[in-house]
Amino acid sequence: MSAPTFTTQSAEGTLFIVAAPSGAGKSTLVNALLGREPGISLSISHTTRPPRPGEQYGRHYYFVERADFQREVAEGIFLEHAEVHGNFYGTSRTTVQELLGQGRDVLLEIDWQGAALVRKAKPDVVSVFILPPSRAELERRLRGRGSDSDEVIERRLRNSRGEIAHAHEFDYIIVNDRFEDALDGLQAIVRAVRQGSALQCQRHEGLLRELLTES
Numbered sequence: 001m002s003a004p005t006f007t008t009q010s011a012e013g014t015l016f017i018v019a020a021p022s023g024a025g026k027s028t029l030v031n032a033l034l035g036r037e038p039g040i041s042l043s044i045s046h047t048t049r050p051p052r053p054g055e056q057y058g059r060h061y062y063f064v065e066r067a068d069f070q071r072e073v074a075e076g077i078f079l080e081h082a083e084v085h086g087n088f089y090g091t092s093r094t095t096v097q098e099l100l101g102q103g104r105d106v107l108l109e110i111d112w113q114g115a116a117l118v119r120k121a122k123p124d125v126v127s128v129f130i131l132p133p134s135r136a137e138l139e140r141r142l143r144g145r146g147s148d149s150d151e152v153i154e155r156r157l158r159n160s161r162g163e164i165a166h167a168h169e170f171d172y173i174i175v176n177d178r179f180e181d182a183l184d185g186l187q188a189i190v191r192a193v194r195q196g197s198a199l200q201c202q203r204h205e206g207l208l209r210e211l212l213t214e215s
């Protein structure tokens with residue numbers, strides 16, 4: 001993890017973070033949210049992960065070689081970066097800063113480590129953690145997506161408990177059981193924040209206990 005710095009401006013947009021264990025459905029939710037709320041810009045991350053079938057450079061990620069990523073780290077281009085499931089991922093500082101400076105809301109789809117770094121640099125960030133309804137359903141979704149090898153899926157499932165253990169650090173927790181309900185919940189958070197109001201935040205402690213202890 002790197003220690004980021006960040007300059008804030010007065011009339012800037014809001015920075016949102018959406019995080020989740022792999023397979024919980026965050027990309028699907030975020031894409032649907034962007035369809036409903038065109039005023040939000042998604043920050044496209046840089047990654048050393050190889051592209052999945054159908055993924056495009058500049059649309060899903062900026063896919064880079066490890067050596068190039070390390071050079072970018074040294075150049076300080078990242079607002080945050082982290083190693084996740086054996087690959088490196090980073091968020092471009094200038095992209096985010098420019099969009100926020102233009103008054104646009106920006107959404108980062110990043111992991112809990114990146115979220116912790118961004119929170120330090122920009123404490124007014126609004127963060128949301130997405131939970132699956134059960135570990136069995138998380139595994140079904142990861143396998144059903146059909147985009148990763150068994151080895152990658154098993155690694156991601158192993159890592160999921162450690163990721164879920166950080167859910168309490170987030171402002172909001174949403175359970176992605178029925179998709180439309182989860183999407184409505186995410187949109188309600190965005191709208192409340194834009195209106196300057198706070199939403200009642202359900203902490204889902206029972207489910208969290210289950211997800212952290214279930215075998």
Ligand SMILES: Nc1ncnc2c1ncn2[C@@H]1O[C@H](COP(=O)(O)OP(=O)(O)OP(=O)(O)O)[C@@H](O)[C@H]1O
Pocket residue numbers: 020021022023024025026027028029141142144145176177178179180182
């Ligand atoms: N509420 C839901 N019910 C059933 N399936 C869902 C639901 N939400 C998402 N999915 C499916 O689960 C799979 C994983 O979703 P998605 O790729 O969005 O996960 P993710 O959290 O972004 O994972 P990763 O971090 O690995 O990119 C996809 O096949 C998606 O269609």
Ligand SMILES: Nc1nc2c(ncn2[C@@H]2O[C@H](COP(=O)(O)O)[C@@H](O)[C@H]2O)c(=O)[nH]1
Pocket residue numbers: 019020021022045046049080081082084085089090091109110111112113114115
């Ligand atoms: N800290 C960061 N995490 C990121 C970033 N971009 C994506 N991610 C997270 O990595 C995992 C795996 O993503 P996948 O596309 O390989 O399935 C997931 O949790 C993403 O949210 C980033 O820029 N920084």
